[in-house]
Amino acid sequence: METIPLSFLFIALACCLITSAFFSAAEVAMLAANRHRLNLAAKRGSHGAKLALSLISQTEDLLGVILLGSNLLNATSAGLATVISFQLADNDKLALAISTVLVTIAILIFSEATPKILAAKHANQTAVMFSLPLKIILILLSPAVWMVNQTVRAILRLLRVTLPADEEDTMTSDEFRMLALDSARFVSKKHHSILMNLFELQQVTVDDIMIPRRNIEALNLSMAPEQLAHQIATCHHTRMPVYEGVSDDIIGIVHVRTVLHQAMHGIEADMLRNIMREPYFVPTGTQLFTQLQQFQECKQRLGLIVDEYGELLGLITLEDILEQMIGEFTTIPPNIDTTFDRHDGTGIIVDGSALLRDLNRKLETHFPLTGPNTLNGLIVEYFRAIPEAGTCLALGGQRLEILQTQGRTVKTVKIYFPYKAS
Incomplete structure (x- = not known):
C-alpha cells in the first residue's frame, strides 16, 4: 500500500x-x-x-x-x-x-x-x-x-427527561433593572438617575411622598371675606383644597387663577362654592406609577389621600410624582422648611417631617424604607415614645441628635457628619 x-x-x-x-x-x-x-x-x-x-x-x-x-x-x-x-x-x-x-x-x-x-x-x-x-x-x-x-x-x-417547551426569550423586570444598573457607564449620571427612579415608581406609594395633613394649605369658607382674600393673595399654590369648619372635611378644590379672575367684587364663600370643583380622592397605598396613570386618565393634577375609613391623610400632586422621577424642579414655598442646607459645622439639621426617601436620595444616607416614611416616625418607632431634646441615637448607620420636640412629634433633628452628600 x-x-x-x-x-x-x-x-x-x-x-x-x-x-x-x-x-x-x-x-x-x-x-x-x-x-x-x-x-x-x-x-x-x-x-x-x-x-x-x-x-x-x-x-x-x-x-x-x-x-x-x-x-x-x-x-x-x-x-x-x-x-x-x-x-x-x-x-x-x-x-x-x-x-x-x-x-x-x-x-x-x-x-x-x-x-x-x-x-x-x-x-x-x-x-x-x-x-x-x-x-x-x-x-x-x-x-x-x-x-x-x-x-x-x-x-x-x-431516561424520562421531559424537554421544556420553547419559550419566548423575554426579560423580567428584575433583569431589566439590572441591565439599567449596568448602563451607568454608558449614559450620563442624570439620565441614569431618571431611569432608576422610573423603576422605583413601582415600589413607592403615595404615602411615601405625600404632604401630611397638618401641612396642607387650605381655604376655610367659614372665614371672613377679608381673610379669604388675604389667604388667596399670599398663597404659594395654584390649587387649594376648600373646607368649611372642619379641616379634615375637604369639599372642593379651587384654582387660584380662577378665583382672582372672579374676584372683581370681592371674594366670598358663595363665590368660591360656585367655582370650586369636586375633590379627587386617592386610596392610601396606591403605587406612584399607578397614580401617575390615574392623573393622566382623569385629567387631574392634585389628589387627596384617604384611608379605608375616608379619613384625610395627606395630599399629592402631579409635580410631586414628577420630582420623584427627574428631581426637584419646582420652587419651594417659603413656609415649607426643607432644612437640607442648614449646617452648623458638625452636621446638618433637618425637619422631623422630612421623608426618609428624600434624605437617602439627597444625603446618600441609608435609613430603612420598609417602615415609617418620615424621620420623626422612624425615631418614635425606635424609642416607642417621644424622646426628649438632647437625646442621641444611631439609626441607619447615622448618628442623630434630637434638637427639638413639639407635642407628639420630633420637630428638628441633627444628622452628624460624615454623611455622603452628592
Whole structure:
C-alpha cells in the first residue's frame, strides 16, 4: 500500500486544528453574544447580525452542527497524529504515546482555549463574522444534525427527561433593572438617575411622598371675606383644597387663577362654592406609577389621600410624582422648611417631617424604607415614645441628635457628619 506523504498529513492536521478552532470560537461567540446589540445592529441594516440572530434562535440545530463538526475534527486530528507517528517511528509505542499527548495539547491550546477566549472577548463581532459560514455548514450537514438531534431526543425519552417547551426569550423586570444598573457607564449620571427612579415608581406609594395633613394649605369658607382674600393673595399654590369648619372635611378644590379672575367684587364663600370643583380622592397605598396613570386618565393634577375609613391623610400632586422621577424642579414655598442646607459645622439639621426617601436620595444616607416614611416616625418607632431634646441615637448607620420636640412629634433633628452628600 502506498504511503501518504508526511507533508500532506501535516497540512491536513493543521487544517483540522484550524477548522476545529473555528467551531470552538463559533460556539462561545453565539452563546455569549449580546442579543440586544445584535438587534440594534440588525435594525441598522447589518445582514450578519440578522443571520446571527436567526442562528441563535435555532439553538438546538446550532449546537448540533457545532458539536458535530468540532468532535469530528478533533477525532480526525487524533487519527492523523497516530498515522504520522507510525510513519515517523515505525509503530513505536512510546512515539504513539508522545504523539497522543502532543495532539491533545495542540487541540487544547489552538483549537479550544485560545479561540474560545478570543471569541468571548469579542463575542458580537465574532458572531456576525462567523454567521454566514455557520449557516452554510448547517445547510450542508442538516441531515446529520437532524439524526443526531433525534437520537438525543430518543435517549432523553428513554431516561424520562421531559424537554421544556420553547419559550419566548423575554426579560423580567428584575433583569431589566439590572441591565439599567449596568448602563451607568454608558449614559450620563442624570439620565441614569431618571431611569432608576422610573423603576422605583413601582415600589413607592403615595404615602411615601405625600404632604401630611397638618401641612396642607387650605381655604376655610367659614372665614371672613377679608381673610379669604388675604389667604388667596399670599398663597404659594395654584390649587387649594376648600373646607368649611372642619379641616379634615375637604369639599372642593379651587384654582387660584380662577378665583382672582372672579374676584372683581370681592371674594366670598358663595363665590368660591360656585367655582370650586369636586375633590379627587386617592386610596392610601396606591403605587406612584399607578397614580401617575390615574392623573393622566382623569385629567387631574392634585389628589387627596384617604384611608379605608375616608379619613384625610395627606395630599399629592402631579409635580410631586414628577420630582420623584427627574428631581426637584419646582420652587419651594417659603413656609415649607426643607432644612437640607442648614449646617452648623458638625452636621446638618433637618425637619422631623422630612421623608426618609428624600434624605437617602439627597444625603446618600441609608435609613430603612420598609417602615415609617418620615424621620420623626422612624425615631418614635425606635424609642416607642417621644424622646426628649438632647437625646442621641444611631439609626441607619447615622448618628442623630434630637434638637427639638413639639407635642407628639420630633420637630428638628441633627444628622452628624460624615454623611455622603452628592
